[in-house]
Amino acid sequence: MKTINTIFALSSAYGKAGVSVFRISGESSYEILSTLSNGKKFQPNVMKFTNIYHPKTGILLDSCMAVFFKGPASYTGEDTVELYTHGSIAVIDSIYDALSQFKNARLAEKGEFTKKAFLNNKLDLTQVEAVADLIDAETESQRKLALSNTNGNASKLYNSWRERLVKILAWCEASIDFSDDEMPKDVVQKNDKDLQNLITEIEKHIETANSAQLIKQGLKVAIIGKPNVGKSSIFNKIIGENKAIVSNIAGTTRDIVDASLDIDGFKVNISDTAGLNEKTNDRIEKKGIKKAIDTAKKADIKIYMIDGIRSFNENMVDDDTIVLFNKIDKKQVANMPKNIIPISVKSGENWNKFWNIFTKKIKSKMQNSADVTLTQQRYKNALNNCIEFLRMAIKEQEIDLKAENLRLASDEIGSITGKIYFNELLDKIFSSFCLGK
Numbered sequence: 473m474k475t476i477n478t479i480f481a482l483s484s485a486y487g488k489a490g491v492s493v494f495r496i497s498g499e500s501s502y503e504i505l506s507t508l509s510n511g512k513k514f515q516p517n518v519m520k521f522t523n524i525y526h527p528k529t530g531i532l533l534d535s536c537m538a539v540f541f542k543g544p545a546s547y548t549g550e551d552t553v554e555l556y557t558h559g560s561i562a563v564i565d566s567i568y569d570a571l572s573q574f575k576n577a578r579l580a581e582k583g584e585f586t587k588k589a590f591l592n593n594k595l596d597l598t599q600v601e602a603v604a605d606l607i608d609a610e611t612e613s614q615r616k617l618a619l620s621n622t623n624g625n626a627s628k629l630y631n632s633w634r635e636r637l638v639k640i641l642a643w644c645e646a647s648i649d650f651s652d653d654e655m656p657k658d659v660v661q662k663n664d665k666d667l668q669n670l671i672t673e674i675e676k677h678i679e680t681a682n683s684a685q686l687i688k689q690g691l692k693v694a695i696i697g698k699p700n701v702g703k704s705s706i707f708n709k710i711i712g713e714n715k716a717i718v719s720n721i722a723g724t725t726r727d728i729v730d731a732s733l734d735i736d737g738f739k740v741n742i743s744d745t746a747g748l749n750e751k752t753n754d755r756i757e758k759k760g761i762k763k764a765i766d767t768a769k770k771a772d773i774k775i776y777m778i779d780g781i782r783s784f785n786e787n788m789v790d791d792d793t794i795v796l797f798n799k800i801d802k803k804q805v806a807n808m809p810k811n812i813i814p815i816s817v818k819s820g821e822n823w824n825k826f827w828n829i830f831t832k833k834i835k836s837k838m839q840n841s842a843d844v845t846l847t848q849q850r851y852k853n854a855l856n857n858c859i860e861f862l863r864m865a866i867k868e869q870e871i872d873l874k875a876e877n878l879r880l881a882s883d884e885i886g887s888i889t890g891k892i893y894f895n896e897l898l899d900k901i902f903s904s905f906c907l908g909k
C-alpha cells in the first residue's frame with residue numbers, strides 16, 4: 473500500500489476569527505488546490521482570490537485567498553498550499569470536509585509540518601524547538617529568546633563547536649595512520665589545549681541555562697512579613713486586581729495566593745503568603761506559615777514588608793530582598809535605615825520609588841534574552857556529557873581511544889541540532905506541537 477504523504481490541517485486556531493488558514497503539504501497539494509478551485513491555475517508564491525467548491529457536490533464553500541509554494545521553497549520543503557478563508561466555524565468545518573474527500577491526502581499529525589521541515593533540512597532541532605517556544609511565548613523576553621534560536625543562533629554556535637571537534641578528530645585519525653615523524657610536532661599538545669579551551673567555553677555557556685529557565689518559567693517573587701503589615705494589599709496593587717483578601721484581622725491570608733504577570737516584558741510569578749506570626753497556636757495558620765517560609769526560600773526576589781521598626785528582623789534580609797516600611801500615611805519614621813523603603817500602599821506615596829527598584833532587580837536577574845541560546849534542558853544534558861567525553865579524551869594516551877571519546881563528544885553536540893538523532897527524541901519534541909504547525 474502506498475503511504476499518503478500529502479497532509480492538511482487548519483493552522484490557525486479553531487473558532488470564530490477574521491481569517492482562518494489551512495495548510496496542505498506534499499506532492500498532491502497543487503492538484504488538490506486546482507480541484508477545489510474548479511481548475512484555476514496558480515503561479516508559485518502569488519496569492520490569488522478564488523472560490524472554493526466541494527469536490528463531490530460542487531457546492532460553493534467559501535471565497536478565499538490561496539497561494540501555492542513550489543518545493544523546496546516552502547516551510548516544509550515540499551509543494552505547499554495555503555488557503556486564507558473566512559474565519560467561521562461553519563467554513564472551517566466545510567473545508568475540512570472537502571479536504572477529507574481526497575484519497576491522496578490525510579489530516580496532519582501534531583507538529584507534522586515542522587517535522588517535514590526538519591526531515592527536508594529546512595530547520596534543525598534547535599530551530600524546531602524554538603518554533604514551539606515562539607508559539608508558546610507570552611512575554612517580550614520569551615519572544616526574543618525563542619526568535620534568536622528560530623533564526624539559527626543556537627545552530628551556529630553548536631555547529632561551530634562540532635566542527636572544531638571534528639577537525640581535532642581528523643588529526644587523531646591521521647596520527648593513527650601515519651608515523652610520528654610524518655606528523656607536525658606538538659600536534660597532540662596543541663589539540664589537548666584546544667580541547668581544554670572548548671571545555672571552558674562550554675562550561676561558561678552552561679551557566680546561562682538558568683537565564684533561559686527564568687525567562688521561560690518566570691521569575692519567582694514572594695511577599696513576606698508579619699500579619700497585618702499590608703502584604704495582601706501590595707500583592708493586589710502589583711497584580712492590578714483584588715485577588716487576595718485584605719482585612720485588619722491577623723491571619724486572614726493562610727494559603728499562598730499566586731498570580732503570574734508580565735512586568736516590562738518579563739514573566740513574573742508572584743506569591744502572597746501568610747503572615748509570619750510566631751505566637752499562633754492555630755494549626756492551619758502554622759501550616760500556612762511553614763508554606764510561606766518555603767515559598768520565600770525558593771523565591772528569586774523577596775519583598776519583606778514591615779510596619780514598625782521594632783519588628784524588623786535583619787535575618788530576613790539578603791541581597792535579593794527589598795524591605796518596605798508600609799503605612800507611612802499613618803506614621804512617619806525619623807532616621808529610617810537606608811536599605812528600607814518607606815511606602816504607603818494605601819496612599820501610593822513612594823510607589824514609583826519601590827517600582828523602580830523592583831523592576832531594576834527583575835532585570836538584573838535576567839540576561840538579555842536575545843543572547844541566550846541554551847533554552848532546553850536537553851541541550852544542557854548533552855553539553856555536560858560532551859564535557860565528560862572531552863575530559864576523557866584529554867586524559868587518554870592511546871590515540872584510538874582518544875579518537876573514540878572525541879567522536880562520542882561530537883555526537884553529543886550533534887544530538888542537539890539533530891545531526892545525530894533518534895526517533896524517540898523526535899517523537900518527544902514534535903508531540904508538544906499544536907496541529908497545523
Ligand SMILES: Nc1nc2c(ncn2[C@@H]2O[C@H](COP(=O)(O)OP(=O)(O)O)[C@@H](O)[C@H]2O)c(=O)[nH]1
Pocket residue numbers: 698699700701702703704705706717718719720721722723724725747798799800801802815816817818819
Ligand atoms: N493606613 C494604611 N493602612 C494600610 C496600608 N496598607 C494596608 N493597610 C491596612 O492594613 C490592614 C492589613 O492589610 P493586609 O493587606 O490584609 O495585610 P497582610 O495581613 O499583611 O496581608 C488592612 O486593614 C489594610 O487596609 C497603608 O499603606 N496604610
Ligand SMILES: [Mg+2]
Pocket residue numbers: 703704705716717718724725745747
Ligand atoms: Mg494577607
